[in-house]
Amino acid sequence: MIRNSSGVQAVERALAILRLFTAQRPELDLAEVSRRVGLPKSTCHRLIRTLALAGFILEGDGYGRYRLGLAAAQLGDAATSLLRPSEAVRAQMRDLNVKFEETIGLTRLHGGKVLVLDRVESPLPFRMDYGVGALLPVHSTASGKVLLALSEHRDELLPTLRLEPFTPHTITDHARLRAELQRVRRDGYAVDRQESYLGLVCLAVPVQDPVNGVVAALGISGPAARLGPKRFPQLAAALARSASRIAPHLAGTPAAIVARRRLKIG
Numbered sequence: 001m002i003r004n005s006s007g008v009q010a011v012e013r014a015l016a017i018l019r020l021f022t023a024q025r026p027e028l029d030l031a032e033v034s035r036r037v038g039l040p041k042s043t044c045h046r047l048i049r050t051l052a053l054a055g056f057i058l059e060g061d062g063y064g065r066y067r068l069g070l071a072a073a074q075l076g077d078a079a080t081s082l083l084r085p086s087e088a089v090r091a092q093m094r095d096l097n098v099k100f101e102e103t104i105g106l107t108r109l110h111g112g113k114v115l116v117l118d119r120v121e122s123p124l125p126f127r128m129d130y131g132v133g134a135l136l137p138v139h140s141t142a143s144g145k146v147l148l149a150l151s152e153h154r155d156e157l158l159p160t161l162r163l164e165p166f167t168p169h170t171i172t173d174h175a176r177l178r179a180e181l182q183r184v185r186r187d188g189y190a191v192d193r194q195e196s197y198l199g200l201v202c203l204a205v206p207v208q209d210p211v212n213g214v215v216a217a218l219g220i221s222g223p224a225a226r227l228g229p230k231r232f233p234q235l236a237a238a239l240a241r242s243a244s245r246i247a248p249h250l251a252g253t254p255a256a257i258v259a260r261r262r263l264k265i266g
Contacts, residue, residue: 013039014047018056018072023130024137024166024196027060027067076133085118088249092242093120093218099238102222106207106246107143108215109151110135112160114144122222137196139163139177140170142204143217145190149181150206150214170195189236194224201227205239209247216250218243 016037020028033048034041048066051057055071085106093104097120106118113135130136138144139161148154163172171177184190192202204219218239220227227235 010047013037013043014051017044017047017051018068019135021068021072022136023134027065029065033066085246086249089246090118090120092246093118096120096220096238096242097122100220100222100235102220102227105143105219105221107136107141107147107204107217107219109138109144109147112138112157114138114141114147114217117216124222124226137164137166140166140192140195142190142192142202142221143219145180145184145192146204146206147214147217149184149190150208152213154181166196167194167198169193169198187236188240189232191232192221199223199225203227203232203235203239205236205243207243207247207250212247212250215247218246 017033020033020036028036030041030044030048034044037044048057052059052066052069055069057066057072058069059065060067089106093106096104101122101124103122104120105116107114107116109115114137116130116132116134116136118132136144138148138157148157151157158174158178161174161177163174163177164170165172171180180190189203189205192200192204194200196202200221201224202219202221204217206214207216207218208214220235220239
């Protein structure tokens, strides 16, 4: 048991380092870790060594680079297994996958990130590979934008977001993001126009019901060559129909309950 403030601070710092590793940043060097968490390199190095001894961090492909270790993956698997949707939800996702032959994903807000609850992968070439439990940016993903646009905590979350530029298309201005969220609320769906990865387009709709509100986002992703703007209305309509069928199966589940709690910062 942690009994002093310095111990609590060490845990908080170690957790801050672990949270740096994402699908977009699977590896980091010591200088990057130090800069992002705002701590001296010597402090970061000691924390990384401790995390490595416990199996939470491994050395990356290059010298002095680090990635998440097996212990982090095991904890992630244990946590996400409790939040996985039912077979009825996955059946709807498989139907969409068969119809459009693109990757279908189910996500929810997790603080200032988007947590991947489930995915059905496209059978076609060129798809983005990240697994269940991955944490994705809110501002550059279609699911993040639709969840943020409809969140009752939107005004709290927006100022806290670091609008990191992942591609030349990423929205990095808070005023532009607010305008984009207004468009999402008007249209009922959000689009990631190569804002997270060049060449990749995503579209997402909310999963909601009158009692529980928005509990998740249902999305489709694929290369820009296959998911052009002319298809957006058709894709949005198909996603919305499936989302309405999915909603009753998510309401009251651990995923929905935790989603409602975690919408609040902290």
